[in-house]
Amino acid sequence: MERPAGPAGRRRTFAIISHPDAGKTTLTEKLLLFGGAIQLAGAVRGKRDRATRSDWMNIERERGISVVTSVMTFEVDGTVFNLLDTPGHEDFSEDTYRTLTAVDSAVMVIDAAKGIEARTRKLFEVCRLRDIPILTFINKMDRESREPFELLDEIEKTLALDTAAMTWPIGRGRDFVGTYDIARRQVRLIDSSGEAVKVSGPDDPAIDGMAKPGAVAAFREEIELVEGVAKPFELDGFLEGHLTPVYFGSALRNFGVRDLIDALDAFAPSPRPQAAEGRTVEPTEDKMSGFVFKIQANMDPNHRDRIAFLRVCSGRLERGMKAKLVRTGKPIPLNAPQFFFAQDRHIADEAFAGDVVGIPNHGTLRIGDTLTDGEDLVFRGVPSFAPEILRRVRLGDAMKAKKLKEALQQMAEEGVVQIFTPHDGSPALVGVVGALQLDVLKERLKAEYGLPVDFEPARFTVARWVTSDDPVKFEEFVERHRSQMASDLDGAPVFLAPSAFELRYDLDRWPQITASDIKDYQ
Ligand code: G4P
Numbered sequence: 001m002e003r004p005a006g007p008a009g010r011r012r013t014f015a016i017i018s019h020p021d022a023g024k025t026t027l028t029e030k031l032l033l034f035g036g037a038i039q040l041a042g043a044v045r046g047k048r049d050r051a052t053r054s055d056w057m058n059i060e061r062e063r064g065i066s067v068v069t070s071v072m073t074f075e076v077d078g079t080v081f082n083l084l085d086t087p088g089h090e091d092f093s094e095d096t097y098r099t100l101t102a103v104d105s106a107v108m109v110i111d112a113a114k115g116i117e118a119r120t121r122k123l124f125e126v127c128r129l130r131d132i133p134i135l136t137f138i139n140k141m142d143r144e145s146r147e148p149f150e151l152l153d154e155i156e157k158t159l160a161l162d163t164a165a166m167t168w169p170i171g172r173g174r175d176f177v178g179t180y181d182i183a184r185r186q187v188r189l190i191d192s193s194g195e196a197v198k199v200s201g202p203d204d205p206a207i208d209g210m211a212k213p214g215a216v217a218a219f220r221e222e223i224e225l226v227e228g229v230a231k232p233f234e235l236d237g238f239l240e241g242h243l244t245p246v247y248f249g250s251a252l253r254n255f256g257v258r259d260l261i262d263a264l265d266a267f268a269p270s271p272r273p274q275a276a277e278g279r280t281v282e283p284t285e286d287k288m289s290g291f292v293f294k295i296q297a298n299m300d301p302n303h304r305d306r307i308a309f310l311r312v313c314s315g316r317l318e319r320g321m322k323a324k325l326v327r328t329g330k331p332i333p334l335n336a337p338q339f340f341f342a343q344d345r346h347i348a349d350e351a352f353a354g355d356v357v358g359i360p361n362h363g364t365l366r367i368g369d370t371l372t373d374g375e376d377l378v379f380r381g382v383p384s385f386a387p388e389i390l391r392r393v394r395l396g397d398a399m400k401a402k403k404l405k406e407a408l409q410q411m412a413e414e415g416v417v418q419i420f421t422p423h424d425g426s427p428a429l430v431g432v433v434g435a436l437q438l439d440v441l442k443e444r445l446k447a448e449y450g451l452p453v454d455f456e457p458a459r460f461t462v463a464r465w466v467t468s469d470d471p472v473k474f475e476e477f478v479e480r481h482r483s484q485m486a487s488d489l490d491g492a493p494v495f496l497a498p499s500a501f502e503l504r505y506d507l508d509r510w511p512q513i514t515a516s517d518i519k520d521y522q
Pocket of ligand 1: 018019020021022023024025026027139140141142143249250251252253
């Protein structure tokens with residue numbers, strides 16, 4: 001594959017997408033161990049204290065830990081892997097989606113006993129929207145699993161994604177001994193040092209000694225079928241997002257992880273060109289550019305420090321440089337950009353296309369912001385998703401209304417919630433994609449701003465961004481629906497409806513109006 005010369009070509013920036021419990025944390029840990037980024041298994045474990053919705057301590061812990069696990073960088077044989085973590089909670093899905101805008105590929109982890117599960121499918125759809133190439137890791141092969149053919153078939157049918165088996169399991173469950181690498185004709189055994197054994201092919205007698213006779217016979221039959229009828233791996237199909245190479249393994253037993261790293265190294269794209277308004281930015285361009293896809297508040301409630309996560313898209317980010325924040329035109333000194341390793345943050349001296357750096361700031365940076373030291377650019381595509389829950393915020397102490405407004409503004413800039421300001425002057429509504437976000441908002445308003453609040457149902461349950469190619473009609477629409485119009489954080493017009501039915505009913509009568517449940521930050 002042609003890769004850009006220099007540091008950009010050596011980078012692979014990816015995320016893991018999976019349903020809870022499929023083994024993402026375990027696999028992450030093994031990848032990091034492999035890369036020597038962590039010495040101790042268990043370093044990413046904290047994340048697994050799953051919070052129940054009302055258990056703030058756990059939310060807090062998770063938030064704290066996720067600062068350092070948001071980006072994990074490790075290096076194997078000269079290739080720099082940036083693994084961007086997607087939050088574990090279903091409820092944090094908005095953050096997850098935004099993270100997927102900052103990766104160039106994704107690893108889809110599937111539990112071999114369960115196949116494609118709901119969240120995997122949802123995340124997959126986001127990847128597909130962005131044509132993100134996907135590698136598949138079928139995990140937990142050391143346990144009772146479904147038949148591999150059945151799993152491949154399910155991927156093809158439910159995701160409309162072609163599969164190319166790259167390895168094939170020998171034995172199942174307790175009798176699972178390892179995998180056969182189809183292209184390289186080699187066997188990797190689970191109970192070995194991980195070194196692969198070269199064989200002449202699936203019929204090599206050496207394989208007979210590796211597993212129970214029944215397992216070997218079944219393997220040979222299957223592999224004949226795989227080699228005979230299955231689609232071969234084809235790089236272009238993968239890069240375009242139509243085909244996924246499939247690997248079998250066991251994260252828990254640290255098996256199959258090397259295959260995955262090799263595959264990311266060989267096939268996964270290097271930093272891809274990024275679409276900005278007006279033109280596409282190549283990773284090899286000299287001038288530094290990047291966009292903010294995530295904001296994380298610091299844990300210390302006494303400081304309003306935030307870390308903005310910047311995905312570098314081109315050039316070289318150098319410590320001490322002044323970048324321009326395009327939205328305001330103001331310079332931002334990058335005095336202490338941070339790199340993230342498994343447990344640690346380090347001050348970064350330099351970063352390149354594909355890297356993610358944390359930029360401490362006091363609220364200057366917002367999600368979707370572009371930083372550059374070249375011409376003014378605006379990257380497209382850090383999306384906002386229409387909230388699934390809309391609420392009014394009820395404040396006990398009316399004297400603090402102004403403070404609440406400021407606090408909500410800050411929370412919205414961090415992406416914790418969205419706020420919608422109705423045009424008719426009624427109080428702002430907050431919108432979230434998942435209910436846990438409301439708990440987080442409530443706790444943070446109390447802890448960080450001293451504002452005890454409650455939420456009450458709003459008159460509206462649906463919000464959509466509206467646009468039109470016909471300014472006159474648009475004006476008319478807004479005029480007619482004055483009591484249902486609001487502005488989001490950036491002032492974009494939002495149409496509010498009491499129910500999905502009423503939304504459709506209304507919009508059917510206004511064909512010139514386009515309503516969207518996704519908005520790209522600009
Ligand atoms: P997640 O981040 O995707 O939610 O999954 P996580 O890695 O936390 O794994 C979920 C459970 O599945 C854990 O068990 C983990 O040990 C187990 N697991 C992960 N990979 C494999 C595998 O390859 N084989 C087998 N047999 N199990 C695997 P748990 O019981 O929830 O936790 P623990 O008691 O093992 O710590």
